[in-house]
Amino acid sequence: MIEGVNIYYILTMSTIMFFIGSYGFLTRKNLITMLMSIELILNAVNINFVAFNKYLYPENMQGHFFSMFIIGIAAAEAAVAIAIIINIYRNIQNIDVENIDQMKY
Amino acid sequence: METIIFYILSIVILVFSALTVTTKKILRAAVYLLFVLGATAGIYFMFNYNFLAAVQLTVYAGGIVVLIIFSILLTHQINANLDKINIKKITLGIISSGLGIFLVLTTLNNFQFVASNNQAIDSSIHGIGRALLSYSDNGYILPFEVISVLLLAAMIGAIVIAKKEKA
Numbered sequence A: 001m002i003e004g005v006n007i008y009y010i011l012t013m014s015t016i017m018f019f020i021g022s023y024g025f026l027t028r029k030n031l032i033t034m035l036m037s038i039e040l041i042l043n044a045v046n047i048n049f050v051a052f053n054k055y056l057y058p059e060n061m062q063g064h065f066f067s068m069f070i071i072g073i074a075a076a077e078a079a080v081a082i083a084i085i086i087n088i089y090r091n092i093q094n095i096d097v098e099n100i101d102q103m104k105y
Numbered sequence B: 001m002e003t004i005i006f007y008i009l010s011i012v013i014l015v016f017s018a019l020t021v022t023t024k025k026i027l028r029a030a031v032y033l034l035f036v037l038g039a040t041a042g043i044y045f046m047f048n049y050n051f052l053a054a055v056q057l058t059v060y061a062g063g064i065v066v067l068i069i070f071s072i073l074l075t076h077q078i079n080a081n082l083d084k085i086n087i088k089k090i091t092l093g094i095i096s097s098g099l100g101i102f103l104v105l106t107t108l109n110n111f112q113f114v115a116s117n118n119q120a121i122d123s124s125i126h127g128i129g130r131a132l133l134s135y136s137d138n139g140y141i142l143p144f145e146v147i148s149v150l151l152l153a154a155m156i157g158a159i160v161i162a163k164k165e166k167a
Helices: A007-027 A031-056 A062-092 B002-022 B026-046 B050-075 B087-110 B125-133 B141-162
Strands: none
Touching: A007 A031, A007 B002, A007 B087, A031 A062, A031 B002, A031 B026, A031 B050, A062 B050, A062 B125, A062 B141, B002 B026, B026 B050, B050 B125, B125 B141
């Protein structure tokens, strides 16, 4: 654990970060900024996993590996999402969510 | 000393994540996201999980942010402003996320976490590599293989989706 830092401080910080991300997800209209909000949420969850691992079960490494796999899945998700976004932009010249109401193919 | 560094990193994370979701210019939002991810890597370094911090820096800060910036450059004017969000949506968002913060923090502060004093496991790259490829009790070979298949599928899917259709 980190000397002089309580686990509650870390969890409070990651909670606030998580809900900032969800606020962005609720208010933003642009697809790319919504994707950034999702990255913020995933990052907050990662901090939680690592903090629980380090403070409560330092003899295991489950949280560490879970965070690593989450990072890998986030990379895959971002790649696919950006491919979809670019394809949508090519079709309708716009990437705001309210304009994406038709499944063309 | 470590407390001060932790406070600085937390303030950087919170301020820049708030800026990421509120700024008007989309390219700036991506750069603020980069700062958030870097500060998170700093927190992993404080936990002494060096490999995880390196992965965070290379995959998140190096890979995903660059991907996002490229997609911004492909779909927007560089200094384009985002549309104004109406005030009703903002209030609803603030109310719901504030309610969420309140609920989670009250639950958190009523729960007693017992910090363990067990000896920390060796988190060097050597141990991580052994754990990732072993199929004994503390091995992670199955998720490792599954995620490799998932990454391959995501790569093929991204290529197929983004490919230009033949006229």
